[in-house]
Amino acid sequence: MSRRPLTAVAAALLAVSLGVIGATLPVPFVALGPGPTHDTLGDYEGTQIVRVEGLPQYPTTGHLNMTTVSVTDRLSLFTTLWFWASGERRVIPRESVFPSDRTDQEIQDENAAQFASSESNAEAAAVTELGLPARVLVAGVVADSPAAGVLEAGDEIVSVAGQPVASAAEVSDRLTDARPGDTVAIDYRREGTEQQVDVVLGASPDRAQGFLGVRPTVEARDGAIDISLDGIGGPSAGLMFSLAVVDRLTPGELTGGRFIAGTGSIDPSGAVGAIDGVPFKMAKASEVGAEVFLVPDANCAEAVSTAPDGLDLIRVTTLDDAIDQLDALRAGRPTAPC
CATH class of the missing domain: 3.30.230 (Ribosomal Protein S5; domain 2)
Structure with a gap:
């Protein structure tokens, strides 16, 4: 076979290979839309x-x-270039949506x-x-906080420092005068049983009052x-x-x-x-x-x-x-x- 046909065949094979790679090889980007x-x-x-x-x-x-x-993942090179050129989607690094240190x-x-x-x-x-009648619940507990291991998500907070609470904000309000190291009584209800526990408050980097470590929320009582x-x-x-x-x-x-x-x-x-x-x-x-x-x-x-x-x-x-x-x-x- 002469040089020219061989060159044409090689070019065609290269083009096919590049096409297959461009259409199938994943690239480290996602598209938002x-x-x-x-x-x-x-x-x-x-x-x-x-x-x-x-x-x-x-x-x-x-x-x-x-x-x-929407997030379109597993983009090919050609799809990425199409999204980028058309403006239909915003192409961003996959790492910004799917960090490599997490599955x-x-x-x-x-x-x-x-x-x-x-x-x-x-x-x-x-x-x-x-202004509906509400129950104050523990939505979550901060890890390694004074409340960790004492209160659990789903517990109903009845009172803090002897004062009843009727809103999420009142949980913090009841601790306004408390300081790190103070012991505060928390009355709570778990699975229908009311209990009381004494918690030694910790320190917070952004406020003087003592730190309990719960994220309160409310739900309708009725x-x-x-x-x-x-x-x-x-x-x-x-x-x-x-x-x-x-x-x-x-x-x-x-x-x-x-x-x-x-x-x-x-x-x-x-x-x-x-x-x-x-x-x-x-x-x-x-x-x-x-x-x-x-x-x-x-x-x-x-x-x-x-x-x-x-x-x-x-x-x-x-x-x-x-x-x-x-x-x-x-x-x-x-x-x-x-």
Whole structure:
């Protein structure tokens, strides 16, 4: 065979090899993009996302959609280049999502735990906002803290230092005058049995008062509130879950019949926290018909620069603020823009 045909065959084989490598060889990147969105006032796979039992409920209309970000893993070289060139996804190093010092299963478990915490925090924030009779529970115990090995997640805190507690904030408030080394009595209920334990408080690096080491939350004392949505991870649905609980348990309709979407983590006190992936969440919300998007205050600058046309942005800082903003929107009054 002459040199020219041999060169052509070699080039063809090289091209095929490069094509196979480019199409199949994984690269250390992932792609972020719009993920699923769900109406927290609606159903998921036949089950109501926010279910309430034993408390008065009121009709709701419109939508309160939580939004998510999808992560596409195991990218090939060609797929990565396509996402990068098209702008359809944001390509980032895989290490930033799946750190090499943890297994994929560990990361999935952590995301699931964050989502479960967001569900618990959402209920606590709504219960606190509505002033419902509440039980104060231990959501978690800080490792190696004075409470470790004494209190457990799920324990109901009845009183601290001889004073009853009715909110998560009151657990800390009861320790305002206590100092490291002080012994404090904690009355708690576990599996229906009330018990008391004396705890020697530790030191905290950021405050003078004694450190107990529990993360308190609250749940409704009367009735039951259950928030459930399988297959979702992370903490960013908290705000929308809380709004759905408030909407179901109060007269009138928060949405005024509108399609509202949004994002934001929430803590038991109702403070709304910043999250990642706002541009993708807004894009998906706009795609499915949302008119308004609730944005955590700290995400507003990014949201303004990437918002789809026709999607109105409202800045929120707390659950109470979000409710006020939706009340203003429904009444035709000005809202807080990003």
